[in-house]
Amino acid sequence: MSDIEVNGIKLEMENPQSAEALSSGEPAVVAPAGSQRYRMIFSGTAGEYFRIWMVNLFLTVLTCGIFAAWAKVRSRRYLYARTLLAGQPFDYMANPWFIFKGNLIVGAGILLYLFADTYNQLYSSGVLLAFYLVLPFLICKSLRFNAYNSAYRNIRFRFYGSLKESYGIYLLLPILIPLTLGLIVPFWMYRRKKYFFQNFSYGATRNSFEGNAGAFYRTYGLAGLVSMVFLGIGVAGFLGFVSFVEDISIQPAGLSRAIVLIPIISYVVMMVYFTLVQQYIFGRVTNYCWAQTRAGTLQFQSRLEIRKLMWIRLTNILAIFISFGLLIPWAKIRRTRYILNSLTIISERSLDEYSAAAEADQSAIGEVTTDFFDIAIGI
């Protein structure tokens, strides 16, 4: 079509008449006739990313964390640059100095918390409370900062989510979770995803999100049901073991060893199980959210397979364990590749015809803070 071949990089286009979407059980994306399908292609390699990661990690530790901001921009720039859509890469354009300033503020906050904690736990609770009060602000700022600094074909993304909505989602709803015995967790997740997917824009092209909370209740409901069964089996197994131990009085040494092993084994089983549930929810929610999102006439199709996600996550964790962390970059590339390569963009218009939005500057403090405290606000 109108896309050109640039510098020998060929575009990959799928057959527009692909009917796979309808057979996959996921909410089907019905592509209008004549539209083009573009697969997202992640071409990062573990070796290249490992080298970047290692050098930057070394510099970060060597400089007592000062280089962390530059390291972060470099690693994110790499992941973006290796993500191709219709032959063109994405760009991450954040200025490391902004992130550095954010890091300083976060560092000061942590020191304040620690000192308050050694004097009087009442003060440190105050610091923690203050943190929860600014968190929605930081999340909103962080989303804006990251969107603004992400670009495709030299057109920046934008995030239009309001501060008010962020406070509703990240301050008000979490308070209601214990009051409703956790029943609003799927709704909370829905609101978070909606906040994310609905408020993005590519240049002047705003997203819209048609999803509803029902799909989230179904996903969480199934996960909850399976967890109940699993927990039942676990309790029954434990009781069985206890009665077994009581029946056959094994010699003390063997018994004490077995008792030491119980918490370890049950901990590992629990962690594996939580990982699997997490992947199930992640896969279902991601597929659903993309299917419900439109950007102008653009449609998205994410076809993550739950079993593959689970397999990748479990083997990644195992690999990171036995390699003493050296395989972290490999694991990250592997998972990113699977997730991004499962995403297809369906467009009626040529990708050449999108235009930029009006300019505005955004501060960076949000960006790092949320990252440091590791709040999963991403896709």
Place this chain on the structure above:
Amino acid sequence: MIEFKGTYFDGRSSKAYAVSIQSDGQRIRIAGNADGLPLLFPLGKCRLTPPLGRTRRSILLPNGGRCDTADLRAFGKLESLKGDNRILRLVNFFESRWRLVVGCLAGLIACVWMFTAHGIPFAAKKVAYSLPPETMESVSERTLQALDDGFFKPSALSQKKADHLQNIFRQLIADVDSGFHYRLVLRSSPRAGPNAFALPSGIIVMTDELVKLAENDRELIAILVHETAHVENRHGLRMLFQNTGVFLLISVLAGDVASITSIAATLPTILVESGYSRQFEREADLAAGMILVGKGWGTRPLQTVLQRLSEKQPEFSGPAAMSTHPQTRKRISYLQDLEASLTR
């Protein structure tokens, strides 16, 4: 003259234009088949993105436009002409050579070792000593309260015995002379068994079980001296800061995957922290040993009570690196060596 092919984006629309880029080191010219082209800019007004692996490079133009190119060699020439990104070029030089990357791994391991073995303990000590002794009072009181609520019962010792212990303790701390408000707290705890520990503000807790385990006053004094040494050397506060340092270091190392690998990250944390704890025990044993030798008793009272304690409690059977207290045999032989070197 440098010349290469690229893709131009004007920053207003997503349209890609195939262009050719020329530069003489002073100016840059972008020519191609589109409206508004060719463009001419002074090179000093343009920004070049830093090198990163084998990914495409870009020229950010003063008009908001951007030229991407996969011709890394020509771009590199332009960059050295312009003199941009000196530090990140060096970083990229390291990143693109496996041998240097392995060097960085070695450097990283050395740095982490230096930090955990020296840097963090040194900094923690500096900070701990710069704080007034009253700092930990409120936290210590709370800790004791929490232990009282869940763990301890009031002491069942006779009033006479308790008074005697308080007397011994008062004489002991009269020698120490420091800013700490010392207090001996007696509690009964069948669950904890024979035990004693110091809270950072100077509260020393001893269980009835331990008092009964000791065969004479000297052994009790040996324990109390060991505990006051923990307080005097600010081990509680230092431990807190050191553990914070290790936590921060491991967070940096694990990066943003910290959440998935949290299980993996706890193991090194436990190893490092139990190492710190064993060091503090040794330090307290050293201080206690010196005082006991000074009293002319030798280190025997501490040795015998440690021996009896370890017989009472099953020795930690895991790997030595994970136990918080150095194994009793090691501690006793350390005390013997200490006495030998002091009385020679």
